[in-house]
Amino acid sequence: MRYLRFSDQCRDVLRGTVVVEDRVVHGYPRIGRILALGRGLDEQFSAPFWAEEKVDGYNVRICRPGSRTIAITRGGYICPFSTDRIADFIDPGIFDEQPDLVICAELAGPDNPYVESCPPFIDSDIRLYVFDLMRLDQPGFVSHAEKYRSIEHYGLPAVHCVGRFTTADLGEIRDTLRRFNEEGREGLVFKEDTPQRPCTKYVTSNSSIADIRSTAENILELPPEYFTSRILRLALFLREQRLEHSSGLDRQLGAAFLDGLLAAITQFEQNGKAQHRFRLRFRQRENALALLAHLGDVARHRARITQRDLRREGERWILEYDRTYPSLNTLLGNLLKGGLMYD
Amino acid sequence: MRYLRFSDQCRDVLRGTVVVEDRVVHGYPRIGRILALGRGLDEQFSAPFWAEEKVDGYNVRICRPGSRTIAITRGGYICPFSTDRIADFIDPGIFDEQPDLVICAELAGPDNPYVESCPPFIDSDIRLYVFDLMRLDQPGFVSHAEKYRSIEHYGLPAVHCVGRFTTADLGEIRDTLRRFNEEGREGLVFKEDTPQRPCTKYVTSNSSIADIRSTAENILELPPEYFTSRILRLALFLREQRLEHSSGLDRQLGAAFLDGLLAAITQFEQNGKAQHRFRLRFRQRENALALLAHLGDVARHRARITQRDLRREGERWILEYDRTYPSLNTLLGNLLKGGLMYD
Numbered sequence: 001m002r003y004l005r006f007s008d009q010c011r012d013v014l015r016g017t018v019v020v021e022d023r024v025v026h027g028y029p030r031i032g033r034i035l036a037l038g039r040g041l042d043e044q045f046s047a048p049f050w051a052e053e054k055v056d057g058y059n060v061r062i063c064r065p066g067s068r069t070i071a072i073t074r075g076g077y078i079c080p081f082s083t084d085r086i087a088d089f090i091d092p093g094i095f096d097e098q099p100d101l102v103i104c105a106e107l108a109g110p111d112n113p114y115v116e117s118c119p120p121f122i123d124s125d126i127r128l129y130v131f132d133l134m135r136l137d138q139p140g141f142v143s144h145a146e147k148y149r150s151i152e153h154y155g156l157p158a159v160h161c162v163g164r165f166t167t168a169d170l171g172e173i174r175d176t177l178r179r180f181n182e183e184g185r186e187g188l189v190f191k192e193d194t195p196q197r198p199c200t201k202y203v204t205s206n207s208s209i210a211d212i213r214s215t216a217e218n219i220l221e222l223p224p225e226y227f228t229s230r231i232l233r234l235a236l237f238l239r240e241q242r243l244e245h246s247s248g249l250d251r252q253l254g255a256a257f258l259d260g261l262l263a264a265i266t267q268f269e270q271n272g273k274a275q276h277r278f279r280l281r282f283r284q285r286e287n288a289l290a291l292l293a294h295l296g297d298v299a300r301h302r303a304r305i306t307q308r309d310l311r312r313e314g315e316r317w318i319l320e321y322d323r324t325y326p327s328l329n330t331l332l333g334n335l336l337k338g339g340l341m342y343d
Numbered sequence: 344m345r346y347l348r349f350s351d352q353c354r355d356v357l358r359g360t361v362v363v364e365d366r367v368v369h370g371y372p373r374i375g376r377i378l379a380l381g382r383g384l385d386e387q388f389s390a391p392f393w394a395e396e397k398v399d400g401y402n403v404r405i406c407r408p409g410s411r412t413i414a415i416t417r418g419g420y421i422c423p424f425s426t427d428r429i430a431d432f433i434d435p436g437i438f439d440e441q442p443d444l445v446i447c448a449e450l451a452g453p454d455n456p457y458v459e460s461c462p463p464f465i466d467s468d469i470r471l472y473v474f475d476l477m478r479l480d481q482p483g484f485v486s487h488a489e490k491y492r493s494i495e496h497y498g499l500p501a502v503h504c505v506g507r508f509t510t511a512d513l514g515e516i517r518d519t520l521r522r523f524n525e526e527g528r529e530g531l532v533f534k535e536d537t538p539q540r541p542c543t544k545y546v547t548s549n550s551s552i553a554d555i556r557s558t559a560e561n562i563l564e565l566p567p568e569y570f571t572s573r574i575l576r577l578a579l580f581l582r583e584q585r586l587e588h589s590s591g592l593d594r595q596l597g598a599a600f601l602d603g604l605l606a607a608i609t610q611f612e613q614n615g616k617a618q619h620r621f622r623l624r625f626r627q628r629e630n631a632l633a634l635l636a637h638l639g640d641v642a643r644h645r646a647r648i649t650q651r652d653l654r655r656e657g658e659r660w661i662l663e664y665d666r667t668y669p670s671l672n673t674l675l676g677n678l679l680k681g682g683l684m685y686d
Contacts, residue, residue, distance in 0.1 A: 031684030043681030135441055219574070224567040231562070235604045236678065247594050252603060254593030261578045276565060335579065338386030340375030340543060343572055 001068070005076035012139070016076040022065030026139045028059055028074060028104055028132075031189065031199045035236040041167045041190065044200045049192045050144055051173060053160040054201055055129045056119050056186040056210065057108025062086055062097035064135055065106055069098040071107075073114075077298070080290035081113055082281045089128035094154050101150075104132035106140075106159065111280055113291060116214035120184035120195060126280055129159040131189070144193055164193060205249065209256045216260025219274055220327045221302060246279050268332045275324040277308070281316045288319040299323070344411070355482070359419040363440055364409030369482045371447055371475075372531065373418060378579040380517060383668055384510045387543045392535045393487055394516060396503040397544055399462050399529040399553065400451025403536045405429055407438035408479055416457075420641070423633035424456055425655065427625050432471035436495050444493075444621075445486075447475035449502065450646035454623055458636060459557035463527035472502040474532070487536055507536060521584055522550045538663045548592065550578040552599045559603025560638045563670040564645060581660055611675045616665040618649070631662040642666070 004019040006027065011106075014027030034040025041049075060071040060082045069092045071082035083105075085149035088091065095101060110118045132151060133142040142150070151158045163174055175190060187203030208230040215222060234253065264274035282288045288310055295305045302325070309320040335341065351371065357370030377383025384392075403425045412435045414425035429435065429625040430449075448506070452469035453461050476485040476493060481637060494501045505519055520531060530546030551573040558565060561567040565569045575595065580586075607617035630652055638648045645668070652663040678684065 016494040019413060030685055032685050035678040035680060035684060036681055039679060039681030041681070044683070072445075104376060120527070142363045219571050222567060222571070224569075225686065226567075228562050228685070231604060232674075232678075235601055235608055237607065238601075239608055247598075251590050252599030253593040253597030253600060254595065255590075255597075257574050258578055258581075258593060261574060262581065264579055265582055289567055331575075335575075336382060338377060338382030338384070340387070341378060341382075341572070342373055342375050342563050343568065 001070070004080065007076065014076060014139075016072070016074050018072050018076045018078075020078075021072070022057075023065035023135060023136045025061055025063055025065060025072055025102055026134060027076065027289075028061060029166050029199075031201050033233075034200050034202050035233055036175070036238050037202055038167075038170050040200060040202065041173070042172065044198055045167060045190070045192050047192050047194050048164055048166050050164050051162040051176070051188045051192045052131055053162065053180070053185065054107045054189045055131075055159055056115070056204065056207065057085055057105040057126070057129070058104040058112065058119050060105055060107055060116045062090065062103040063136060064092070064099060064103065069095055072107055077294065079113075081280060081282065082107055084284055084287035084291075085126065085128075085179075087283070089157055091154070096155075098150075100136040100138075102134035103156070104134060104138060105130040111278075113278060113280060113295060116276070117210040119186065122343040128157055130156045131159045141197060143195075144191065162188065163299040174241065177204060180204050181237075181241075184210075197227060203233060203260060205234045205243075205307075207235070208234040209252050213256035213260060214251070216264050217274060217323075218303075218325050219261065220331065221325065222266075229343065237266060259332045264328065265332065268329065269336070273320045273329055274323060274332065278321050278323065279320075280319045283316065285310065288317050291319070292321060295321075295323075301326070331341070344413070345420060346421065349420065357482075357588070359415070359417050361415050361421075362418045362419075363413070364481045366408035368404055368406055368415055368479060369477060370419065372542075374544050376575055376576075377427040377543050378547050379564060380520070380545055380583050381510075381513050383543060384513065384543065386439060387541055388510060388533070388535050390535050391507050391536045392533045393657055394519070394531045394533050395474055395506040396450045396451040396472075396505065396523070396528065396549075397504055397532045397546065398474075399458070399460050399550065400469070400472070401457045403448055403450055404477070405433065406444065406479060407435070407445040408440060410569050420637065422456075423630040423637055424623060424625070425450055426469075426685060427627055427630035428469065430626070432500055434485065434497070437499075440522050442478040442492075443481075445477035445479060446473055446499070447477060447562065448473040456619070456623060456638060458622060460553040468511075471500050474502045484491060484540060484684060487534065496621040505531065507616075511543055517584065520545065522548060523547050524580075524584075527553075529553075534663070546576060546580075549578045550585075551577040551580070552595050554559045555596070556599040556603060558673060559607050560666075561646075561668050562604065563674060564668065607671065608675065608679075611672065611679070616667060616672055616673065618665045621662075621664050621666065623662045626659065628653065628660045631660050634662070635664060638664075638666075 006013050006015055006017040010016045014029055016027035018025045043322045060072045069086055070078050071086055073079050106129045107126050108118055109122040181204035184206050186207040189201045191302045192198045202321050211230050269273040292307055299305055304324045306322045308322055311318050349356050349358060352358045357371035357372055402417045406589040412429055413421050414429055420611050449472045450469050451461055452465040454468050476490045516535045524547035529550040532544045535541045547657050554573050611617040635650055642648055645666045647666045647679045654661050
């Protein structure tokens with residue numbers, strides 16, 4: 001399918017905006033993060049706001065701009081995997097009734113091609129969580145009231161909406177976040193209940209640790225602020241929650257850094273290569289092949305994608321492939337052979 | 344004092360090489376690091392080698408190229424602090440007898456202007472540890488035998504020389520490193536006992552953790568490989584020593600990241616600023632003022648140096664100053680006020 005993708009913001013057109021069959025699917029806007037909850041909510045909002053659970057997955061926009069229902073990633077790619085699985089979560093008939101609908105949702109779970117961390121309440125495959133609705137050719141969102149009417153009417157799976165709050169409800173919001181943290185949940189997204197709808201997000205310390213934990217294989221590719229911003233978030237979360245800087249948390253953070261890297265080193269020593277095995281479920285074989293081609297294109301020299309298996313299991317096609325980061329393997333190879341490192 | 348400084352390598356002339364009064368003080372060469380001990384020693388050495396303790400401080404070259412005995416940092420600056428303190432550790436009379444001598448040494452201890460980590464066996468001020476000798480106008484080092492004769496003859500304080508080994512002694516070297524790690528020591532430098540003298544170094548996991556622990560204030564200034572290389576060293580040290588990836592070590596690593604940052608945040612909340620207080624001892628007042636001027640020049644926009652006190656105590660001048668990193672303070676100010684962060 002031919003389409004035009006805005007790989008970067010261009011004037012008012014957001015990054016990830018896509019033009020398909022002469023219809024515009026606007027980009028999903030970036031949401032700024034607050035690191036101090038109370039002051040942040042005060043600063044960002046001047047009206048009541050909704051608090052919705054932030055789910056740790058990847059963002060897609062699902063729509064039917066032409067004859068086909070597609071799922072578009074944040075960056076504006078039509079994702080063969082996400083597109084393949086739409087019908088598992090949403091009755092495509094919704095687009096017969098509402099042809100200009102754009103469903104903004106998170107796909108989360110251990111068996112996805114993009115993110116290696118996932119919510120603790122999903123133990124296999126993926127699930128879909130709707131959090132916003134847009135319209136084709138229109139920037140901005142459908143109102144919260146209309147969104148919840150549609151979610152209910154069409155039985156869409158939605159993110160957990162914690163409630164409508166004002167900044168006076170800080171205590172309750174903080175308690176929710178403490179509970180989320182204990183349950184291993186990622187955090188909250190706050191959306192002001194006004195037409196302009198300013199938004200912000202706030203994550204738990206658990207989320208920062210999970211991000212660090214999932215970095216082992218591409219640790220050499222990360223920008224400097226990857227670690228520093230997460231450690232800063234973690235420190236400010238502890239301060240916000242008046243949590244003790246406990247040895248348990250220190251241990252979790254240390255283990256997040258070391259577990260994956262030690263596993264990668266062991267894998268390298270045993271198999272001559274550190275790599276990550278993916279196992280995804282598809283409805284259609286052609287989408288599995290299209291995903292492999294897409295990942296190969298996007299990864300370019302940074303990562304290598306190697307198909308391991310593609311077989312039928314009942315109604316599904318199971319795709320298995322490995323992703324290898326040559327940079328880590330080259331470095332480990334050099335170091336374990338006794339090579340020098342200058343720094 | 345006017346002098347020419349090579350701020351970068353230029354053909355065969357090493358970075359940090361200095362020309363003073365028409366004499367050349369050659370740069371101290373970079374030493375490559377091995378991350379796999381056994382394979383590394385095998386790969387780097389084809390003859391017996393000396394193992395010397397690596398001390399966690401900063402490298403100086405002490406010499407008398409003209410009428411004055413000076414201490415030059417790795418980067419080629421004549422350091423007013425180190426120069427001031429030479430006579431506390433070395434009888435300058437050595438340069439009457441050997442006018443072309445260049446003493447290469449580590450200055451280590453909690454009260455120094457450059458490094459925030461220090462060996463556990465120095466509880467205040469600084470100490471000096473000689474590890475190599477060079478000659479003015481000549482690149483390369485004096486032989487190990489001659490070095491140790493001079494150290495003994497002049498009573499120079501030297502780094503601990505563990506011994507002369509071959510690659511067959513791996514077990515003993517590994518045991519020494521395990522003991523060093525338990526004692527909080529940094530590691531070993533290996534120097535082949537041949538005229539070409541290839542060198543390499545290997546550090547304990549304790550050293551990697553100490554480095555991370557000392558980053559809190561300038562965390563925003565660090566290049567991406569700062570953390571990744573130290574975590575990789577740590578993981579490979581554990582593997583080399585067949586040490587369990589213990590929860591104690593995880594805890595230490597996590598605490599190394601969080602302790603300093605939480606302290607900086609608390610300091611910011613209490614005083615409106617996160618900064619580090621330095622307290623240095625000088626023999627001469629003018630050197631204290633020269634150090635402040637030098638630090639101000641070198642730090643430029645990255646850090647701000649503010650004098651707090653300069654007073655006489657007995658035979659010494661005590662200089663106190665604060666170093667503030669505006670980047671961290673600006674970010675904390677914005678975040679604690681409730682500002683947004685996009686990432």
